[in-house]
Amino acid sequence: VDHFEYTPELIVFDLLHIPLYHGWLVDPQSPEVQAAIGNCSYNQLVENIINNKASDRDEVVTEALLAESFLGKTASQLTYHGLCELTSTLKDDELCVLFRNNHFITLFKRK
Template sequence: MTVLPKLATGLDVNVRFTGVSDFEYTPECSVFDLLGIPLYHGWLVDPQSPEAASAVGKLSYNQLVEKIITCKHSSDPNLVTEGLIAEQFLETTAAQLTYHGLCELTAAAKEGELSVFFRNNHFSTMTKHKSHLYLLVTDQGFLQEEQVVWESLHNVDGDSCFCDSDFHLSHSLGKGPGAEGGSDSPEKQLQVDQDYLIALFLQQQQPQGTLGLSDLELAQQLQQEEYQQRQAVQPVQTRAPSPQGRGTTSGRPAGERRPRSKPESDCILL
C-alpha cells in the first residue's frame, strides 16, 4: 500500500536485456504482479550479435551503465573493448526497441490481452489483435479524433498507422497533434480540405509512374524519358547558324545556295 501513492509521480523500472518480461525487481513492479497486469519491453540484444550479447550479459540497464564506466577506465584492453561494445549497443538501440525484441514481444503477448508496454520511460497500454500489436493513443493532440484509438507497433522506427476502436485503419486527415475544433466544424473541414490539397500537390511533384515499378522497369522508363528529351532538343540544334556563315554580308541564310545560272565571274568586284 505504501507504493500506491508513488504511482502519481512515476514508477522506478529497470529493464533487463534478456527477455521482454525481465525487469530488475523493485517495489513498484510488485503492483503489476498484484494486479495481474503483464509488463513488457522490447529492448533485447540480438543473439546473432555474440559480441554484444556477451558484453551485455544478464545485466540490467543500470548495471550495464556502471559496467561501461568501469571498463572504459580499466587498464585491461579486453575490458575496454567490452565496454565500448556495450556502449555501442546502447547508442544504436537508443529507441529502446530492437527487431529481435519486437519479434519476441509479438510472440509473448497473448491475443486480446491488455498489458503495459514500457519504452523510453513511458508506459503505454498494449493489446494484441489478430497477431498484431497496438498501443492505446493517449496524446492530447488526438483528443478530438474519434477515429484514432490505437496505434500500430510493427517496427522500431516509429513508422506506424492509426486505427479506430475496431482496429480498422483510420482515414482521418486531421489526426495530427494540434488538431482543433470538433469533427463537424466548418473551420476544421476547411483545414482538412486545404491539407488534402497540399498533400495532393506534393504527391504530384514526384515522378509520375515510378510507384510500384521494379528496378528494371524504372530504369527502362527513365531511359525512354531521356531519349524523348534528346529528340525534342535535336531539331532546335539543327536550326542553329553554321559557324562557316558568320562572315557573310548578304541577307541570305548561311545554309542557302546561290543560283548557278549566273557565271562565277559576275561575282568579281573590280
C-alpha cells in the same frame, strides 16, 4: 521481454495481474554484444561501462565500448529482435503494458 530489474513500484503489475513487457533485447546473432552486456540491468550496464572503459585490459575496454555502442544504437529502448519477441510472446486478446523510453504504454494484441 518480461524480465525487469525489481523495484517496489513494479508490484502493482503483479497485484493486478497485468503483464509488463519491454522490447529492448540484444539480437542473439550478435554474440559479442551479448557477451559484453551479459545479464546486466540497464543501471548495472552503465556502471560497468564507466568502470571498464578505464581498464588496462584491452578485452575489457572492447566489451565496454561494445556495450556503450549498443546503448547508443538502441536509445529508443526497442530493438528489432525485441519487437519480434514481443509479437511472438503476447497472447491474442491480451491486455498488457509495454515499458519503453521510461513510459508505460497500454497494449492490446488482437489476432
